[in-house]
Amino acid sequence: MKPEQREKMISLLESANINLSILPATDIFLNGRNTxxxxxxxxxxxxxxxxxxxxxxxxxxxxxxFTPYGDASLLRMANMYANLSQSATEEELKAVYEMIGKNAAEMIQQKFILEEKMPANLVIVEAKNATDAIRRVSQPLLGLKSGRVTFKNEAAILFIPQI
Structure with a gap:
């Protein structure tokens, strides 16, 4: 889209209070096929x-x-999107992380915070922070839905050879 068309589209979506959900894997697989x-x-x-x-x-x-590859990893989708949109700064990657976390929760009208005595819906990943999780496509270690464990993976162990 030309910048003017893009601005008009954003304004229309904003005034109608419409959310945007992007599907990187489907989009890059389907678009541009007949060229x-x-x-x-x-x-x-x-x-x-x-x-x-x-x-x-x-x-x-x-x-x-429509999407013949994948494993439902939102971190993998965030990493793919970050690569394709050339998002690399800490600020940009934090915004990308919010797109798979806080923004997604808001879109389906769920809370994105943990409160005492509230059933937890979360995934724990092996990462220092949000941007590290996206950069490395971090391994999910534990998932909870309504406070119940739904999956568990062991943390990676690196074996460093002795010289």
Missing amino acids: ERPIPRGLINAKDFAKRINTCIASNNILNA
């Missing part, structure tokens, strides 16, 4: 949208004709 030139990547750069409307990153149709 003899190098395949353009049809992923929206949501940075301008995310400044004014609630924007999240998601995945759908995993392992089917």
Whole structure:
């Protein structure tokens, strides 16, 4: 879109209080298929949208004709989006992390905080912080839904050879 069209689109979405959910894996697989030139990547750069409307990153149709690859990892989708949108600074990566966390929770009208005596819905990952989790596509260690453990993975162990 030309900048004027893009601004109009953002304004319309903002005034209608509409959320934006982007699907990086589906978009880059489907867009630009019928061309003899190098395949353009049809992923929206949501940075301008995310400044004014609630924007999240998601995945759908995993392992089917529209998205034949994937494992439902939102960190993997965030990493893919960060690469394709050339988001690299701490600030940009924090915004990308919010797209798979706080913004996504808001979109489905869920709280994104833990409160005492509240059933936990969370995933614990092996990372120093949010930006590290995206940069490394960190391994999920534990998942809870309504306070119940839904999966558990062991932390990676590195074996350093003795010289």
